[in-house]
Amino acid sequence: MQTIFNSTIVDRIANCGLVAVLIMDRVEDAVPCAKALLEGGVDVMELTLRTDAALGALEAIRRDVPDMLAGVGTIIFPEQVQQAQDAGAAFGVSPGLQRGVMDEAMRLKFPFAPGIMTPSELELALSYGCRNVKFFPSEPLGGLSYLKSIQAPYAHLGVRFLPLGGLTLVNLPDYMNASYILAAGGSWIAPRKLIAARDWTAITKNAADARKIIRQIRG
Secondary structure, three states, X not given: OOOOOOHHHHHHHHHHOEEEEEOOOOHHHHHHHXXXXXXXXXXXXXXXXXXXXXXXHHHHHHHHOOOOEEEEEOOOOHHHHHXXXXXXXXXXXXXXXXXXXXXXXXXXXXXEEOEEOOHHHHXXXXXXXXXXXXXXXXXXXXXXXXXXXXXXXXXXXXXXXXXXXXXXXOOHHHHHOOOOXXXXXXXXXXXXHHHHOOOHXXXXXXXXXXHHHHHHHHO
């Protein structure tokens, strides 16, 4: 999330401490899923562009669940930036860092967080003005131990990270105790199988359990 990233959006993400990453197969599941997350205290989500239902789901949530801050993830082609913005995405996220996508996000003044996993990628993100970036895949790379090492040379710049990949309720406290973590993300809050089963109660519980941990640590 770069210099053009609205501070209000960044504050919303930081205050929630969580970004629920969703793979939505049916547009009709979007609104009840968003409401289930809100009931559990999670008001930030990322709808991944891995299915044809993603943008339609975003539009439904923007229309019927205005209290949800809904962004779009898995933006890997430049044209998807415009598509996400047109559908009403509050922000965009990508698993990696591609110059074409970054250039388009800058051109459209679209709030965007590229994914990084090395110091070189982080420095490229910094060259675009990014101060909040996605860290992916977190646990397979070495988790918080690895992230602590690579963030140290850039700490004076106020860089914060949104780690995704392998986060669970078990390791969530470790991440939340790190001052350079903007928020934690993952599909474990509302996994695809629970959405398919329309088990909104389980999704609400996952969200509430995670939010309880965050409140205990961050207040």
